Amino acid sequence: MTTLLQQSSRGALEYNFTSLYMWRHAYRLQAAEHMGRLIVVSDPDDPMYLYPDGPGPIEPYIEALYEDAKARGAGLAFWVLLDEHKEQLEKAYPGKFDIAPDRSQADYLYTAESLITLRGKKLSSKRNHINRFMSTFRDYRYEPITKNNIREVHEMDRLWCEENYGYQTESLTREENAVDQVLHNYFDLPVDGGLLRVGEKVVAFTLGEPLNDTTYLMHIEKALDAYPGAYQMINQLFAEAHFEGYTYVNREDDAGDEGLRRAKLSYDPVRLVTKYCGRLIGDTL
Numbered sequence: 001m002t003t004l005l006q007q008s009s010r011g012a013l014e015y016n017f018t019s020l021y022m023w024r025h026a027y028r029l030q031a032a033e034h035m036g037r038l039i040v041v042s043d044p045d046d047p048m049y050l051y052p053d054g055p056g057p058i059e060p061y062i063e064a065l066y067e068d069a070k071a072r073g074a075g076l077a078f079w080v081l082l083d084e085h086k087e088q089l090e091k092a093y094p095g096k097f098d099i100a101p102d103r104s105q106a107d108y109l110y111t112a113e114s115l116i117t118l119r120g121k122k123l124s125s126k127r128n129h130i131n132r133f134m135s136t137f138r139d140y141r142y143e144p145i146t147k148n149n150i151r152e153v154h155e156m157d158r159l160w161c162e163e164n165y166g167y168q169t170e171s172l173t174r175e176e177n178a179v180d181q182v183l184h185n186y187f188d189l190p191v192d193g194g195l196l197r198v199g200e201k202v203v204a205f206t207l208g209e210p211l212n213d214t215t216y217l218m219h220i221e222k223a224l225d226a227y228p229g230a231y232q233m234i235n236q237l238f239a240e241a242h243f244e245g246y247t248y249v250n251r252e253d254d255a256g257d258e259g260l261r262r263a264k265l266s267y268d269p270v271r272l273v274t275k276y277c278g279r280l281i282g283d284t285l
Contacts, residue, residue: 001031002190004038008053010212012107012273013252014040014080015053018189018209018219022181026174037061039068047072048079048277051089058088066285075283080105081276089278093285099278104256107273108264112216112243115267118236122268126232133229137198142237145186145193145205153195154183156202160222171255179220182207191219194238196230203227204234208242215248 002017013019020029020040027042039061040050047069052061062076069076081089086099118126134140145153161176182189186207196204204223211217223230243249250273254261 001038004033004036004054007037007055009082009084011082011084012080012275013211013217013250014050016209016211016217018182018191019217019252021185021189022178022219023174025177025181034064035060039065041068042079044072047074048077051078051081051085053082053085059092062089062092063285066280076280076285078276078278081278083274086276086278096281096285097278098281099276102275102277105253105275107253107275108251108267108269109215109271109273110249110251110267110269112239112246112249114270115235115239115249116243120268126236126267129229129232130236133227133233136229137227139199140233141197142234142241143195143197144241145195145207147187149195149202150183150186152202153193153205156195156205156224157183157222159224163225171257179222182219192242194234194241196223196234196237198227204230206234206238208238210246211250214246215250216243216246217250218252 001020005015005017008015010016020031023029028044029040029042030044031038031040033039034052037052037054038050039052041047049065049069052058052065066076078085081099089097089099114120114123118130143149157176157179161172164172182191186193191207191209193205193207195202204221204227206218206221208216208218221231221235223234239249248270251264251267254264
């Protein structure tokens with residue numbers, strides 16, 4: 001799958017193997033290779049497709065997806081289209097698709113330098129949180145996640161779920177299942193991980209990996225409520241450890257959650273990666 005994904009521009013989280021792997025149960029994802037491109041469908045009973053990005057003409061792949069959707073008793077629909085995909089689809093099939101932006105799916109893109117340095121007035125509150133954390137919890141330290149400490153990460157994640165009622169809401173349950181997929185397969189996935197300790201206790205952790213040659217992708221970030229500033233602290237320490245050499249950092253979407261949206265906007269994104277949903281108008285291409 002990774003080889004097939006590398007044929008695409010990999011401009012959004014959906015074009016990353018770990019992202020597809022960790023959310024495969026939540027969205028009932030299925031994947032296959034077809035004529036040299038990756039085909040991904042969500043919820044086979046009500047299918048929507050990931051745009052089959054890659055070099056060359058798009059029509060053979062769109063026609064194959066149309067036939068697949070038809071065989072499932074559904075119309076052709078895409079759950080993710082980036083700007084370049086929208087342009088390709090409208091050029092190949094003018095007037096055939098209803099295409100609309102989906103704000104809840106937009107990825108947040110930041111400059112790597114801004115997250116490493118936290119310079120500037122707009123990020124002063126982040127620096128203040130970090131300074132308070134450092135003065136309150138003087139015995140903190142940052143560590144990469146290894147075989148020697150990953151059990152402690154699992155335990156911290158369990159505590160986080162208890163704090164956030166992780167098994168009592170559908171969205172948090174889906175999220176926790178996705179996090180479990182990564183943590184239980186951490187050493188087989190191409191991810192980097194870091195944790196934050198206060199004394200001997202793990203109070204925050206985060207996971208990410210390169211998305212493409214210029215952009216680093218963040219998958220997960222969690223911190224315990226009893227340690228104010230831990231989110232900002234783990235964010236900045238991980239940035240120092242891993243973002244050097246990258247131009248941008250993709251911190252994924254907000255899934256329409258207002259609290260998460262405010263938090264991601266507060267880090268002053270340089271732009272949002274617009275994503276569209278597309279649906280075939282009528283029954284024929």
